[in-house]
Each structure stands twice: as C-alpha cells, then as structure tokens.
Amino acid sequence: MRVSLLDRVNAIRLFVRLVECGSFSAVGREEGIGQPAVSKQISALERHLGAQLVLRTSRQVVITEVGQTFYESARQLVDDFDALESSVGDRQQSPRGVVRVNTAPAHGRLCITPLLPDFFRQYPDVAIELSVSERQVDLVGDGVDLAIRHGRLVDSSLTARKLSETDFVLVASPAYLAAKGVPIQLPDLDQHTCIVFAKGHESSPWSLKVGQEAVSYVPHGSLLTGDAEHIRAAVLSGLGIAQAPFWLLADEIRSGQVRVLLPALQPERVPIHLVYPAGRRVQMRVRMFIEYLVSAFASPEL
Numbered sequence: 582m583r584v585s586l587l588d589r590v591n592a593i594r595l596f597v598r599l600v601e602c603g604s605f606s607a608v609g610r611e612e613g614i615g616q617p618a619v620s621k622q623i624s625a626l627e628r629h630l631g632a633q634l635v636l637r638t639s640r641q642v643v644i645t646e647v648g649q650t651f652y653e654s655a656r657q658l659v660d661d662f663d664a665l666e667s668s669v670g671d672r673q674q675s676p677r678g679v680v681r682v683n684t685a686p687a688h689g690r691l692c693i694t695p696l697l698p699d700f701f702r703q704y705p706d707v708a709i710e711l712s713v714s715e716r717q718v719d720l721v722g723d724g725v726d727l728a729i730r731h732g733r734l735v736d737s738s739l740t741a742r743k744l745s746e747t748d749f750v751l752v753a754s755p756a757y758l759a760a761k762g763v764p765i766q767l768p769d770l771d772q773h774t775c776i777v778f779a780k781g782h783e784s785s786p787w788s789l790k791v792g793q794e795a796v797s798y799v800p801h802g803s804l805l806t807g808d809a810e811h812i813r814a815a816v817l818s819g820l821g822i823a824q825a826p827f828w829l830l831a832d833e834i835r836s837g838q839v840r841v842l843l844p845a846l847q848p849e850r851v852p853i854h855l856v857y858p859a860g861r862r863v864q865m866r867v868r869m870f871i872e873y874l875v876s877a878f879a880s881p882e883l
Contacts, residue, residue, distance in 0.1 A: 590662055592626040593655045595619055596634060600644055600652045601724040611679050676866035677706035683720075684729040686713040687809035692828055693729070696877050700870065707866045715807060720858050726867045727857040731826070739856040742871060744878040746850040748827040749788065751842040752834065757819040764822070764842055767791065767798070774821035775800030779807055787824040789846040796846075800824075826851065853878075 598608045599619070609616045620637075627634050634648035644652065684693055689711055697709060712718075718725055720739070734741055757774075764770055767789065777800050778785045784805060786797040802821050806812060809829055816823050816830060816839060833839040855871055857863065863871070 589626070589629070590659070592622040594659050595622050596626060596648075597652060597655050597659050598724075599623065599635065599642065600648070601721070603642055603724070605642065607724075675706060676704055676864075676869045678864070678866045679708045679710050680867050680870045681710045681712065681724060681726045682728070682870070683712045683714060683718050683723070683725045685715055685731070685809065687813065687829055688729060688731070689713045690810075691831075693874075696874070699877075700873050703873070704866070704869055707870070709870070715809075720856070726864075727855055727871065730854050730856050732851055734852075734854055734856065738859055740859045741854040741856045742875055744853045744855055744874060746852050748850055749824055749848055750827055750834075750844070751787075751822055751824050751846070752816055752830055752839050753822045753842060754816060754819045754839055755837070757821060758840060760819075767796070767843070767846060770798065770800070770822065775802035776812055776815045776821045776823035777802050777805045778809075778812060778824075779805040781807070788848045789843075790848045791846065795848065 595608055595612070598611060599605065602608050602611070605616045605619045605623075609619045612619070623635060630651070632647045632651070633645055634651060636643040636645060682693070693711065700709075701707070712723075712725070717730065718728060720726075720728060729744070730741075731747075761773055764773060784799060786799045789796045789798050800822075804811075804815055804820055806815070809825070812823050812825055813829050815821065816825070817833065822842065827834065830839050834841060855874060857867070857871070
C-alpha cells in the first residue's frame with residue numbers, strides 16, 4: 582500500500598516527539614492515540630528508511646546512533662512543514678494539543694494555575710502539562726515547550742519573553758512581631774529568628790541594599806528549607822522573618838496578615854521570564870499560551 586506524503590510526515594513527527602519524550606505511551610497520550618499505533622507508525626518509518634531508529638526494551642526506549650542523526654534533520658523538517666502550514670492556516674484554525682510548561686512549585690500554584698480557567702475558555706482544545714521543579718530543567722532534553730525562570734538569564738541558547746518583575750521583601754507575621762519586636766535597622770536582624778532558604782545543606786544569604794551598596798546578610802534560624810511553600814507556611818505560622826518574592830505572600834501582605842519589614846533595605850527587583858528553545862518555530866498552541874501569559878502578567882497585581 583502506497584503511503585502518502587502527509588502520512589510519512591506524521592510518522593516523522595511522532596518519531597521526533599518520541600525522541601523528545603522518551604516514551605511511546607507519552608507520545609500516544611499527547612496525540613490521543615494508543616501506544617501500539619505509535620509503535621506501528623515508527624516501525625513503518627523504519628521499514629521505509631531501511632534503518633533501525635529505536636531500540637525497544639521492556640523498560641525504556643533507546644534511540645540508535647542512526648536515529649539520533651535522523652532526528653536532527655527530522656526536527657528541522659517538521660518545523661519547516663509546520664511553518665508552511667501555519668503560513669496558510671493560522672487564521673483558519675484554532676490551536677490544539679499539549680503545551681508543556683515548567684515552573685517552580687509555589688509559583689505554579691499561586692501564579693499560573695489561577696490563570697488557566699480563562700485560558701481554557703479561550704482555547705478549549707489546548708491542554709497544559711504543568712511540571713514543577715526548583716531546579717532548572719533542560720528544555721530540549723526534558724521535552725518542555727517553555728519554562729518560567731526567575732532572576733537574571735545566562736543561557737544564550739534560549740529565547741526569552743519578560744513576564745514581570747518582583748520585589749524581594751523581608752516579611753513576618755504580626756503575631757511574631759508582637760512577641761519579638763519590629764526590627765528598625767539591619768543589625769536588629771541579629772536578634773531575630775530567621776526562616777532560612779537553603780540549597781542542599783547551604784544557607785542562601787539574603788540580598789539587601791544599604792544606600793546604593795548591595796549587602797549580603799547571612800540569616801540564622803531554626804528552620805531551613807529549600808521549598809518556597811514551606812517558607813510561606815513558616816511565615817504564616819509566626820516562625821520568624823523571611824526574605825521572599827512578593828508574589829509568594831501577595832494576598833497576605835495586602836490584607837495585613839503579613840507585614841513587610843525594613844523596606845529601605847529592599848534590593849533591586851528580580852525579573853521573571855518565559856524561556857523557550859531558540860532557533861525553532863514555535864507551535865501555534867505554544868505561541869498562544871505565551872501571548873496569554875504575557876498579557877495576564879501585565880496586570881500590576883502579578
């Protein structure tokens with residue numbers, strides 16, 4: 582049976598996603614077809630090429646050396662084909678498919694998930710696969726379409742869109758301050774219990790600003806954690822003073838449930854960016870989500 586060009590391109594597209602996802606079942610879920618159907622199309626592609634692209638084992642999928650070489654060209658072919666389709670069809674089609682987004686856990690829960698209902702109303706055929714991690718993921722290696730990064734960017738292989746900026750503030754609950762007093766100047770922090778953000782076993786210093794000079798202050802306290810959600814819970818529980826991004830406790834700060842301390846020591850605002858791999862065409866569904874987030878984050882409340 583003769584295979585059409587479109588069928589062949591679709592098989593190549595499945596192979597590209599297989600390399601990026603590392604799983605037949607993941608590709609099947611993404612495309613809305615069964616795992617056997619994905620495997621069958623990849624096998625047909627291998628027969629057409631006369632080469633083995635994938636080694637199948639009971640536990641994993643291994644891309645052969647030939648398959649890896651083929652992937653590099655296949656990725657470009659799929660991008661070019663999508664660009665050709667988009668040049669004609671973007672205005673006639675509504676986006677559909679899965680957008681894979683990575684962000685920090687607390688930021689995802691507090692700042693991204695609340696924005697999704699309106700996005701889904703606008704784009705009902707798009708699904709968001711939200712992965713969370715405190716570490717910076719490898720977008721290509723982990724099959725992520727876009728990630729949200731906090732702080733200055735250093736990876737020149739990524740395209741970036743600025744979402745917003747956030748203040749880093751010193752905060753504590755009124756109950757803690759009533760019991761321990763309110764710090765008036767920097768040395769007063771030495772007399773207070775701090776909630777310490779720690780990476781591994783190392784405490785992260787607080788970045789502060791005295792006049793025009795950047796100052797690093799090493800906090801000391803009984804609770805050390807590498808998770809922003811625990812920083813938030815500790816502040817609300819009255820365990821001490823923390824330095825945190827404004828968005829982590831924005832509602833509580835506005836309501837007075839949490840107080841901002843020593844605002845004169847507040848450092849420069851920290852940028853928040855959307856990043857995605859450079860040099861590739863951005864699929865329409867990803868592009869729509871990027872534009873939606875940029876517009877949503879234009880609100881001063883975020």
